[in-house]
Amino acid sequence: MNPTPDISHENNIEFLATPPKNRTRLKGDEDPKQRSESDTPGGKQVDNEAGKRAGETPGSLPRGRGQMPKYVSTTNACKLCKPLGACLAFRGIEGTVPYLHGSQGCATYMRRYIISHFNEPIDIASSSLGEKNAIYGGGANLKQGLKNVSDKYHPQLVGIATTCLTETIGDDLKMIIFEYKKEVPTDQPLPTLITVSTPSYAGTHMEGFHAAILSVLSSLCEKTPAHDRINILPGFLSPADLRLLKEIMTAFALPATILPDISDTLDGPALDEYQMIPAGGTPLAEIRKMGGARATIEFGSTLDQKSGGKYLEQTFEVANHRLTMPIGIKATDRFFELLENLSGENTPARYLGARGRLIDGLVDGHKYVFGKRAVLYGEEDLVVALAGFLAEIGVQPVLCASGGKSGKFQATVAAVTDGLCEDAPETYEDCDFHEIAERAEALAPDLIIGHSKGYQLARKLAIPLIRVGFPIHDRIGGQRILHIGYEGAQQLFDQIANAMIQVKQDRSPVGYSYM
Amino acid sequence: MTTRIYQERQGQIHRKGKKPFALECDKESLAGAVSQRACVFCGSRVVLYPIADAVHLVHGPIGCAVYTWDIRGALSSGPELHRLSFSTDLQEKDVIFGGEKKLHAALIELIDRYQPKAAFVYSTCIVGIIGDDLEAVCKTVAAETGIPVLPVQSEGFKGNKRAGYEAACNAMFRLVGTGDISNISRHSINILGDFNLAGEIWLIREYFNRMGVEVVANITGDGRVDDIKRCHGAALNVVQCSGATMTLANLIKEKYGTPVIRVSYFGIEDMAESLYAVANHFKDPEMLAKAKEIVRQELEILLPTLKKYRAALTGKKAAIYVGGAFKAFSLVKAFRHLGMQVVMVGSQTGTKEDYQELQEITDEGTIIVDDSNPLELSSFLQEKEVDIFVGGVKERPIAYKLGIAFCDHNHERKEMLAGFTGMMNFAKEVYGSVMSPVWKLVPRKQPQSTQLRASVPACIAGL
Numbered sequence: 001m002n003p004t005p006d007i008s009h010e011n012n013i014e015f016l017a018t019p020p021k022n023r024t025r026l027k028g029d030e031d032p033k034q035r036s037e038s039d040t041p042g043g044k045q046v047d048n049e050a051g052k053r054a055g056e057t058p059g060s061l062p063r064g065r066g067q068m069p070k071y072v073s074t075t076n077a078c079k080l081c082k083p084l085g086a087c088l089a090f091r092g093i094e095g096t097v098p099y100l101h102g103s104q105g106c107a108t109y110m111r112r113y114i115i116s117h118f119n120e121p122i123d124i125a126s127s128s129l130g131e132k133n134a135i136y137g138g139g140a141n142l143k144q145g146l147k148n149v150s151d152k153y154h155p156q157l158v159g160i161a162t163t164c165l166t167e168t169i170g171d172d173l174k175m176i177i178f179e180y181k182k183e184v185p186t187d188q189p190l191p192t193l194i195t196v197s198t199p200s201y202a203g204t205h206m207e208g209f210h211a212a213i214l215s216v217l218s219s220l221c222e223k224t225p226a227h228d229r230i231n232i233l234p235g236f237l238s239p240a241d242l243r244l245l246k247e248i249m250t251a252f253a254l255p256a257t258i259l260p261d262i263s264d265t266l267d268g269p270a271l272d273e274y275q276m277i278p279a280g281g282t283p284l285a286e287i288r289k290m291g292g293a294r295a296t297i298e299f300g301s302t303l304d305q306k307s308g309g310k311y312l313e314q315t316f317e318v319a320n321h322r323l324t325m326p327i328g329i330k331a332t333d334r335f336f337e338l339l340e341n342l343s344g345e346n347t348p349a350r351y352l353g354a355r356g357r358l359i360d361g362l363v364d365g366h367k368y369v370f371g372k373r374a375v376l377y378g379e380e381d382l383v384v385a386l387a388g389f390l391a392e393i394g395v396q397p398v399l400c401a402s403g404g405k406s407g408k409f410q411a412t413v414a415a416v417t418d419g420l421c422e423d424a425p426e427t428y429e430d431c432d433f434h435e436i437a438e439r440a441e442a443l444a445p446d447l448i449i450g451h452s453k454g455y456q457l458a459r460k461l462a463i464p465l466i467r468v469g470f471p472i473h474d475r476i477g478g479q480r481i482l483h484i485g486y487e488g489a490q491q492l493f494d495q496i497a498n499a500m501i502q503v504k505q506d507r508s509p510v511g512y513s514y515m
Numbered sequence: 516m517t518t519r520i521y522q523e524r525q526g527q528i529h530r531k532g533k534k535p536f537a538l539e540c541d542k543e544s545l546a547g548a549v550s551q552r553a554c555v556f557c558g559s560r561v562v563l564y565p566i567a568d569a570v571h572l573v574h575g576p577i578g579c580a581v582y583t584w585d586i587r588g589a590l591s592s593g594p595e596l597h598r599l600s601f602s603t604d605l606q607e608k609d610v611i612f613g614g615e616k617k618l619h620a621a622l623i624e625l626i627d628r629y630q631p632k633a634a635f636v637y638s639t640c641i642v643g644i645i646g647d648d649l650e651a652v653c654k655t656v657a658a659e660t661g662i663p664v665l666p667v668q669s670e671g672f673k674g675n676k677r678a679g680y681e682a683a684c685n686a687m688f689r690l691v692g693t694g695d696i697s698n699i700s701r702h703s704i705n706i707l708g709d710f711n712l713a714g715e716i717w718l719i720r721e722y723f724n725r726m727g728v729e730v731v732a733n734i735t736g737d738g739r740v741d742d743i744k745r746c747h748g749a750a751l752n753v754v755q756c757s758g759a760t761m762t763l764a765n766l767i768k769e770k771y772g773t774p775v776i777r778v779s780y781f782g783i784e785d786m787a788e789s790l791y792a793v794a795n796h797f798k799d800p801e802m803l804a805k806a807k808e809i810v811r812q813e814l815e816i817l818l819p820t821l822k823k824y825r826a827a828l829t830g831k832k833a834a835i836y837v838g839g840a841f842k843a844f845s846l847v848k849a850f851r852h853l854g855m856q857v858v859m860v861g862s863q864t865g866t867k868e869d870y871q872e873l874q875e876i877t878d879e880g881t882i883i884v885d886d887s888n889p890l891e892l893s894s895f896l897q898e899k900e901v902d903i904f905v906g907g908v909k910e911r912p913i914a915y916k917l918g919i920a921f922c923d924h925n926h927e928r929k930e931m932l933a934g935f936t937g938m939m940n941f942a943k944e945v946y947g948s949v950m951s952p953v954w955k956l957v958p959r960k961q962p963q964s965t966q967l968r969a970s971v972p973a974c975i976a977g978l
Contacts (some may be wrong), residue, residue, distance in 0.1 A: 007918070009838065030565050060621070072624050073603065073622075073625050074577065074580070074604040077580065077584070077600065077602060077624075079577060080582075081578030099547075105552075105553045105555070106554075106671070107556070107557055108551065108552060109583075112908050113583070121889060123549045123888075123890075124549065126544075126549070127545045127547075128543060128545065130672055130673075134643070134670075134672045144545075144546045146547065148521060152547075152548075152890060158717075168644045200577060200578045201607050201610050270916065272957070272959040273897075273917075274893030276890060403577075434599075456585075506741060
């Protein structure tokens with residue numbers, strides 16, 4: 001193993017010559033002009049840059065860039081199905097039972113998949129449709145299912161997601177639910193019922209996740225007198241991330257409504273009673289008032305125009321601030337800058353301390369990671385944010401891949417890594433692990449960053465897999481992985497640096513016990 | 516507790532006691548009840564999954580394929596095609612205009628890439644609705660590629676897991692009878708219904724080899740297409756697992772007259788009985804003597820070790836919830852060897868006969884349940900003050916959340932639980948979970964007065 005980072009002198013100079021505006025920017029040296037262009041430091045700006053870049057170089061391939069093969073068949077998908085995302089989002093709402101209108105298998109498979117990551121119970125109800133229902137319609141089963149869920153679980157809300165089966169047979173959910181509401185006797189419980197269309201042939205689990213959130217907002221939000229709360233639409237973060245997010249908002253004294261909030265519902269304490277619906281989640285009363293909030297902060301670089309944040313902006317004129325997920329220094333700085341603006345307060349000392357320790361740690365470990373080549377895959381928004389983080393610590397994200405296909409992935413990855421990478425990362429939407437493996441092998445990476453499903457590739461290439469995101473099926477503690485904030489960056493950095501040190505140590509014939 | 520049981524499901528729960536035994540089963544799951552069952556596709560997929568030299572292509576949107584990627588602990592001694600997840604990943608336009616062309620192209624592409632011995636094509640819910648002609652596409656591709664391409668009619672909504680087993684057996688049966696059966700021994704069997712989780716079928720094969728029995732085909736653990744093609748040449752079909760491969764054994768019996776015996780390789784008695792049953796079938800005293808010798812040798816190693824576990828575990832209470840009931844029979848007996856009492860037992864897809872047998876082998880007061888759900892299971896675990904729960908991934912968090920030990924007996928497991936070695940592993944695993952000091956810390960075992968006792972509202976409020 002060559003201890004010297006594999007990067008030419010020329011490229012080093014190129015790197016150092018990168019304009020500072022595209023390098024890690026500290027709070028003090030930001031460009032005020034850029035700030036005034038948009039009141040949303042972060043994603044919006046990234047989007048603009050991304051749009052420009054994409055417009056300038058349509059389809060052009062950077063130097064040395066390979067071609068991703070494209071197959072008709074999908075082998076080892078790098079995405080999950082749409083209703084799963086909806087179930088995860090509904091699980092983050094207080095008193096809610098996720099419900100799938102489809103055959104029994106969908107609910108069971110998704111429960112199994114989710115349980116294997118969080119190690120928490122997740123009861124997803126199902127219409128359990130049979131053959132007759134597929135022919136004559138699933139209305140009767142849906143009504144019976146809703147009645148049974150209402151009777152036993154006493155939910156405040158039932159989040160009903162469709163499946164490919166019920167979308168294709170054409171069940172009219174709005175009509176069925178309209179009828180159901182009329183049929184329920186007045187002395188029987190009638191929870192709030194929200195539906196979302198999630199055929200798995202149109203989008204990944206992330207589209208399902210965001211569609212569920214949008215559906216919740218458009219169903220529940222009412223015209224509300226203006227109040228002091230901030231809305232946060234974090235996307236699919238880990239419970240550990242959400243706990244930190246809440247802590248940060250508390251530290252800024254900014255009351256926040258975080259939707260969804262799976263920090264307790266999918267990472268709860270040991271109990272002596274089975275909770276039919278786990279405690280926690282975003283309170284419905286808070287969601288109803290999100291239209292009166294001061295602002296919305298929405299994480300995600302590849303979201304489309306029909307996002308929850310946009311909805312609140314268009315319907316209730318709540319200013320929407322779209323940011324890249326706050327992973328790494330630059331993206332976290334943007335988030336804190338926004339919180340400073342919103343609160344009128346300086347960043348609390350503990351976070352400045354965390355930032356300082358992070359920078360100090362990055363300095364301590366910079367040699368071990370510089371020039372290392374990383375393969376990244378997973379949900380588009382997560383990969384974009386991770387790519388930005390890697391680029392700013394000197395790791396080259398050589399391949400960024402996702403099963404999603406927002407159409408914005410390449411441009412946003414290019415924007416967050418611009419000026420920090422020797423070569424622009426190869427970026428592919430709509431790809432599977434077979435394709436990722438083919439390209440990865442050609443790119444000779446040093447490490448892989450993503451969820452558990454990249455393990456086979458890491459094993460084949462005999463390089464470390466840094467586990468992030470969802471699902472973590474081959475380790476415990478997936479729910480406790482911290483990605484965001486200075487603390488998250490610190491943990492990720494330590495893991496990456498130590499993984500690189502360990503590779504060198506393990507491959508050494510001597511095996512020093514010093515670095 | 517009874518408030519957690521649906522009125523409609525009362526008939527699917529029985530408490531062994533004075534009331535005469537009656538249990539409803541084989542019903543469609545109750546909508547809204549959060550059944551632990553999966554679907555037809557799942558049934559087919561688990562049965563065919565271990566066939567390691569075939570391409571398993573799931574025709575449908577991505578979910579069904581991605582949730583079954585590398586999902587079983589089924590090992591192969593050679594090719595590992597079964598560990599890949601193939602899908603046509605149908606998109607909206609395919610749903611509108613039909614997915615046949617895409618299916619055809621995907622099959623050709625995968626067969627070219629992997630050169631498999633056969634391809635299984637699984638139908639999913641949506642394919643049943645849009646009406647793709649799987650049969651026709653498979654026929655065309657088989658003609659073009661020269662390998663068997665077998666449609667599996669596994670639309671998720673067309674029944675439960677058992678219907679999926681049947682669909683899988685029907686697909687496999689198309690292979691049977693197409694291989695050369697010369698040079699097959701008179702004393703030959705097929706092993707049906709073992710899926711080689713953690714290498715179990717290798718152990719079982721070795722027992723049979725030591726008895727002088729030739730194993731023609733593993734169906735389906737460490738399975739091979741060519742073996743299945745010639746499995747009609749075996750003298751006996753030895754079937755484990757309640758329903759998974761019984762249909763295939765029956766089909767072979769009908770067409771080729773191959774007799775069938777049912778066995779189980781879990782637990783001491785059942786494992787020994789399986790070997791004896793095969794020896795007795797061949798009416799060969801020498802073979803029976805060898806079988807007895809195997810059992811004697813294995814027990815010599817096993818029994819002294821079990822003593823230690825038994826001493827620690829005696830009097831503890833166990834609950835069982837598994838997919839098929841056959842596993843439950845063996846588990847009830849296995850727990851007896853550990854001095855433990857089974858206080859609840861249930862399955863997703865048991866039959867009337869299965870539950871009748873469970874009623875006969877369990878103690879008074881035992882709860883017997885069909886097609887249960889988290890609300891019922893959690894209330895039974897609490898009511899019976901269970902020390903360990905045996906089940907699969909979906910049952911595990913119910914036990915753990917309540918501070919109860921757990922043993923994974925599902926198809927994802929990585930520990931061998933079959934055979935005499937498996938009994939040892941089972942005892943070890945039960946001991947390792949039940950005896951962990953961690954249960955002293957859980958709220959269930961904490962004295963009420965302790966300040967730090969985790970009460971839900973306090974915990975959440977404190978965050």
